[in-house]
Amino acid sequence: MKLSIAYINDVHGYLEPHPELFYEGGREVVETAGGYARIASVVNNIRKNNPNTLLFDGGDTFHGTLPVVKSRGEVLPPILNKMGISAMVGHWDFAYGPVQLKKLIGQLNYPFLGINVYNNDETLFLTPYTFIQVEDLKIAVIGICSNIIDKTMPKHFSEGLKITDGLKELPIIIKKVKEEGANLIVLLSHNGFPQDVEMLNKVDGVDICLSAHTHNRLYDAVKINNGIVIQCGCHGSFLGHLQLIIEHNKIIKFNYELITIDSTIKANEEIEALVTEIMQPYQHLKEKIVGKTELLLHRYNTIASTMDDLLLSAIKSLGSFDLAFSNGWRYGIPIDVGNITKWDLYNIIPMNPEISEVEMTGEEIIQMLEENLERTFCEDAMKQMGGYVKRCSGLNIKMRIENPKGYRIQQIFIKEEPVIKEQTYKVVFVTTQGVPENFGNNRHHLSINAVEAMVEYLTHNPIYKATTLNTFSLV
Numbered sequence: 001m002k003l004s005i006a007y008i009n010d011v012h013g014y015l016e017p018h019p020e021l022f023y024e025g026g027r028e029v030v031e032t033a034g035g036y037a038r039i040a041s042v043v044n045n046i047r048k049n050n051p052n053t054l055l056f057d058g059g060d061t062f063h064g065t066l067p068v069v070k071s072r073g074e075v076l077p078p079i080l081n082k083m084g085i086s087a088m089v090g091h092w093d094f095a096y097g098p099v100q101l102k103k104l105i106g107q108l109n110y111p112f113l114g115i116n117v118y119n120n121d122e123t124l125f126l127t128p129y130t131f132i133q134v135e136d137l138k139i140a141v142i143g144i145c146s147n148i149i150d151k152t153m154p155k156h157f158s159e160g161l162k163i164t165d166g167l168k169e170l171p172i173i174i175k176k177v178k179e180e181g182a183n184l185i186v187l188l189s190h191n192g193f194p195q196d197v198e199m200l201n202k203v204d205g206v207d208i209c210l211s212a213h214t215h216n217r218l219y220d221a222v223k224i225n226n227g228i229v230i231q232c233g234c235h236g237s238f239l240g241h242l243q244l245i246i247e248h249n250k251i252i253k254f255n256y257e258l259i260t261i262d263s264t265i266k267a268n269e270e271i272e273a274l275v276t277e278i279m280q281p282y283q284h285l286k287e288k289i290v291g292k293t294e295l296l297l298h299r300y301n302t303i304a305s306t307m308d309d310l311l312l313s314a315i316k317s318l319g320s321f322d323l324a325f326s327n328g329w330r331y332g333i334p335i336d337v338g339n340i341t342k343w344d345l346y347n348i349i350p351m352n353p354e355i356s357e358v359e360m361t362g363e364e365i366i367q368m369l370e371e372n373l374e375r376t377f378c379e380d381a382m383k384q385m386g387g388y389v390k391r392c393s394g395l396n397i398k399m400r401i402e403n404p405k406g407y408r409i410q411q412i413f414i415k416e417e418p419v420i421k422e423q424t425y426k427v428v429f430v431t432t433q434g435v436p437e438n439f440g441n442n443r444h445h446l447s448i449n450a451v452e453a454m455v456e457y458l459t460h461n462p463i464y465k466a467t468t469l470n471t472f473s474l475v
Contacts, residue, residue, distance in 0.1 A: 001135050004053040005186075005242040006043045009212035010234040011036075011057075012064025012092070012331040013350075015079070015275045017263070020237040021298050021334045028296055030336040033237035033260060036079050037267035037275055042239050042259060043083065044268065050243075052134050055083060058212030058231075059090035059145070059190045062104055064331050066285075066346040067278050072096040075278045077107035079271060085110045087130055089190045091146035091213060092331075094157040098125065113143020113188060115173050116166035125161055128169075129177055137246060140182035142173050144189040146213055148385045152375065154432055165191060165382050167199055174205040183249035186210065193218075193231050194381035200224040207251060208242065214386070215330050221256035228254060235333055237261055285343035291458030294465045298334035302376070302388045303472045307332060311348055311450065312393035313466055314457035315355050315428050318446060322414055322425040323365070323395060327433030328376070328388030340458065345451045349430065352451045357428045358440035363421040366409060368439050369397070374405045389472060390434070395419075396471045410475055 011034075020033035047053040061080070062073030073096060087110055094101055105112045105126075114126035132139045144166035150158035166189070174185060187206045189196050192214040200206055201224060209224070211231040217238060222229040228251070232240040238258050245253040299305040308326055316324040335344045346352065360368075368390075375385035396413040412419045419425075429435040430450050437443075448456070458464065 001137065001246050002050055002052060003134060003137070003244040003246055004046050004050045005208065005210075005240075005244070006046050006053060006055045007058065007210050007230060007232055007240040007242065008039060008055075008236055008238075009058025009210070009232050010060040010215055010331065011236040012060050012234060013062070013068030013076070014065055014235045014333065015067065015075075016279060018235065018333045019336055020235060021300050028298075030296065030334050032263055034235050035261065035267065035275070036083070036236065037269075037272035038261045038265040039236055039239055040083055040268035040271045041265055042261065046241060047084075054086045054132060054134070054139075056141070056186075056188055056210050057085050057088035058188065058210055059088055060092045060212065060234075060331070061088065061090065062101075063092035063095045064350060066343075066350045067282055069095075069350045072100050073104045074107070077104065079274050081107075081109045082271060082274075086132055087111050087113050087141045087143065087188055089113055089143040089145050089188050089212070091149060091190045094149050094153070097156050097159055098161055113141065114145040115142060115169045116147065116164040117145050117149075118162050118164075120160055120162070128173060131177075131180070131182065137183050137249065138181050139184045139186060140177035140180075141186045141188055142170070142177065144170070144187065144191055146190040146192075147195075152385050152387070152433065165195065167202065167382060170199065170203050171205070174203070178205070184208070184246070184251075187227075192384065192386075193229070194384055196229055197222070197224050198381040200227045200229065217258060219258045221254065228256075230256060232258060234331060282343065285346065286341050288342040289339045290342050290345065290455050291340045291461070292463045293335060293337060293340055294463060296334060296337055299329060299332050299388070300334075305388070305391055307335065307348055308391035309393070309466055310464055311430070311454060312391060314454040315430060315450070316393050317457050317460075318355060318428060318448065318453060319357070320426065321357065321394075321428040323427045324393040325427060325429040325434040326391045327431060328372075328386065328390050330387060340464070342451070342455065345454045348454070349450045351431075352449045353431050354445040355428060355430060355448055355450060355453055356435075356443060356445050357426065358435055358443040359424050360427050360435070360440040361421065362419040362423050362425065364439045365395075365419060365425065365427075366412060366421070368435065369412075370406050370409060373399065373401075373408045377401055377408075378405070387433075392471070397473065398475045399472060401474055
């Protein structure tokens with residue numbers, strides 16, 4: 001038989017076509033991509049050619065753009081339920097707390113899976129797996145949610161929950177579903193590509209791994225321990241199409257294509273109408289020009305981010321601060337050279353959090369950065385907890401990425417002066433992911449939020465010309 005698997009991951013609430021970053025050799029270019037209406041058309045075409053088609057969602061679905069965040073995810077189920085999705089997992093989907101996630105799950109016509117998310121009483125918070133029957137093939141779909149939800153995310157994400165990496169649970173669940181008659185095992189995982197490769201190397205029995213979280217554009221499927229691994233970028237700009245030939249319950253041949261959801265794809269009219277209705281109240285933000293940029297702003301690089309440099313420049317200008325920090329978020333579509341609108345600013349930081357300040361010693365700054373570097377580059381993939389490297393302004397850091405935990409930073413300067421471990425520095429930041437609560441003293445909020453801070457900054461600096469402020473460099 002022929003089985004087609006269509007897959008999206010890390011859409012991050014991008015309902016409609018939007019700017020996306022592409023590469024042409026050494027050149028970065030922005031083109032329009034994505035949108036649920038176009039995704040639906042691609043999936044419907046795949047289904048037309050093969051009725052044995054399944055669609056999966058790798059999560060980071062219910063968070064990422066202003067309409068989705070403002071509605072606490074509730075604008076999405078009417079769209080998602082028309083897509084014909086078979087199952088999903090998540091990470092930022094926990095952003096409104098477990099109670100709201102349960103409410104969202106209750107509005108879906110398909111399961112939200114997780115073998116590794118536990119209530120405090122050790123019971124499972126989510127359905128661990130589901131079965132799908134396709135002709136004579138019984139497919140088990142096992143879900144793993146991101147293991148960092150209760151570790152690096154704000155506390156309210158995981159209130160009353162604890163989350164593992166799933167490594168201990170997976171072989172037990174594989175054995176169980178096989179005993180229940182599974183012929184094919186699909187792992188739907190939001191741990192990240194490095195973690196999924198490590199997991200498949202350690203655990204036998206996964207036939208297909210649908211990977212998410214790390215926004216990898218895998219143009220070719222990866223074979224690990226007889227398992228096929230795919231991941232499909234982010235923002236709904238891509239869809240993975242895995243075509244399988246199965247005989248006697250075994251995959252004997254497969255073909256994979258990473259499809260760009262571009263402007264050549266005709267939108268599904270029903271989905272497009274839903275999206276248009278949701279977006280209508282926000283159109284004025286796209287017309288409100290707040291400044292211009294002379295350089296392409298994006299956050300697609302692990303160490304440096306022109307987009308976050310704008311955010312950091314804005315919050316650092318609010319007072320006489322030595323340093324500014326923000327989280328190394330992966331999501332957020334690029335802003336091309338030209339006008340910056342208020343909508344663009346909400347795409348940078350849709351939560352629009354309060355700006356905060358704190359006093360930190362040099363020792364704490366180094367410790368915080370070493371912790372962040374370890375979480376990003378740990379040699380044990382299962383202990384990587386990114387995001388990208390923390391974004392910072394005001395520091396010049398010389399590091400060796402290959403060094404062991406706690407020893408990556410070789411030298412660290414504020415302007416031209418070495419950081420003094422005993423000295424206290426004045427720091428401005430956004431969210432507890434920028435500066436975790438266990439660092440610093442005299443922490444308090446300022447009377448301004450992130451979007452308003454950027455509007456104010458662009459009022460005084462209407463043409464943004466800054467070069468990269470994030471000053472990690474390899475030595």
